[in-house]
Amino acid sequence: MVQNWDDLRVFLAVARAAGLSGAAPVLKMDPATVGRRVARLELAVGAPLFVKSPQGYALTDLGQRMRDRATEAEEALALALDEGQGGTRGLTGQIRIGSPDGVANYVLPQVVAKIQAENPGLEVQILALPRVVNLSQREADMAVTVSPPAAQRLTVEPITDYKLHLAQRADAPQISELSDLTERRIVGYIPDMIFDKELDYLGEIGTRSVAMASNSVAVQVQMLRHGGVGFVHDFALHAAPELRRVLTDQVSLRRTLYLVRHRSDRQSERLSRFAEALSAGMSAEVTRLEAAVDLTG
Missing domain, CATH: 3.40.190.10 (Periplasmic binding protein-like II)
Structure with a gap:
């Protein structure tokens, strides 16, 4: 039997990283400790959750079923925590945005700064990658993209x-x-x-x-x-x-720029309020910057 949520947190990190080394920085543990935690969890459930190989950790059938349930539990916990970080007060907590580096360099910093000026308790991380950010693996809370993804567990809205x-x-x-x-x-x-x-x-x-x-x-x-x-x-x-x-x-x-989110996160007032402010801010900033270029030639 799984003893606590922290066991599931370790399991999900390893499942998403497909290995101990990738999960260790996320968990702020060394790989050996992560390996021991996985072994303890497998002993508790009485069956292997991963197939280990030099190429990494692949989920067993049981592991896949457990990942789906653990993800649902994680989403429910996140929504519960958001109840204390949203509401009518200022936004607080940490939010991570994935973005192509062009937008991350030239648009997001000033947009995020304005949002944080109104919400001083908010911590925002901008993940700039030369690839599509993997929301399914929870690399970020939301992502700016230049093409709308087709994944069913995601929602997509045009920004500008x-x-x-x-x-x-x-x-x-x-x-x-x-x-x-x-x-x-x-x-x-x-x-x-x-x-x-x-x-x-x-x-x-x-x-x-x-x-x-x-x-x-x-x-x-x-x-x-x-x-x-x-x-x-x-x-x-x-x-x-x-x-x-x-x-x-x-x-x-x-x-076109799109804002992509986890479908379940639409229930989070905190993330929805941030997404609304982010989209509006990005649209206004792109319009402002482009108008300035049109004036100068």
């Missing part, structure tokens, strides 16, 4: 549209036609590390060749500050005053 244009240094030779790009170094994503089809921009200009590449938007912006031509989010241009948009009448991209 945003624009991208080609940009280069203002002091670089002018570009008047797409054909001029053949003489320039193209900056963009590492082709085989594009994790979402909405980030595959180069087909828009008829090229697949990237002279300077990174899986990070922030690094791409820094590359452009040192030469070359590439797509930049309009909302990021305020951070690189050396850059100017080019060929705006010939190439203009529009994408």
Whole structure:
């Protein structure tokens, strides 16, 4: 029999990380201690919960059933705790947002700062990854994405549209036609590390060749500050005053940001209030930043 919730917390961490080493930092334990806790839990339930191999820990059939029940218990506990952290008072506790690094670098910091100014007891973590954040594995409480996921346990709401244009240094030779790009170094994503089809921009200009590449938007912006031509989010241009948009009448991209949440978290007033403030703040900030670029050219 499982003795307490902490046993299930250890079990879920190992199940999500598929191993002891990945679970240890989350649990703030060393891997050996985590291993002993798993062994103790398996002894308590009287059957293996994991199949151990050099590749990691895979759940047994019993382990999968136990994971589902433990996840339901975790969600119920989180909702109960939220009753004491939401309500009509200011938001408190910790909330983690997963996000593509472009949004994480150029939009979320100022939006989150405004929310925290009104809710000083709130701790917000921004998880910026060059991949889709795994909400099913509870890597974050909610995520900003550029494509709506299809997972049934998630809810998806559009936040705002945003624009991208080609940009280069203002002091670089002018570009008047797409054909001029053949003489320039193209900056963009590492082709085989594009994790979402909405980030595959180069087909828009008829090229697949990237002279300077990174899986990070922030690094791409820094590359452009040192030469070359590439797509930049309009909302990021305020951070690189050396850059100017080019060929705006010939190439203009529009994408959409979505807020993705666990379906069960819709019952949490605290998370719902934060999600509403986050969406409204992001929409307003993207609009403000894009309008500033339109004024400067």
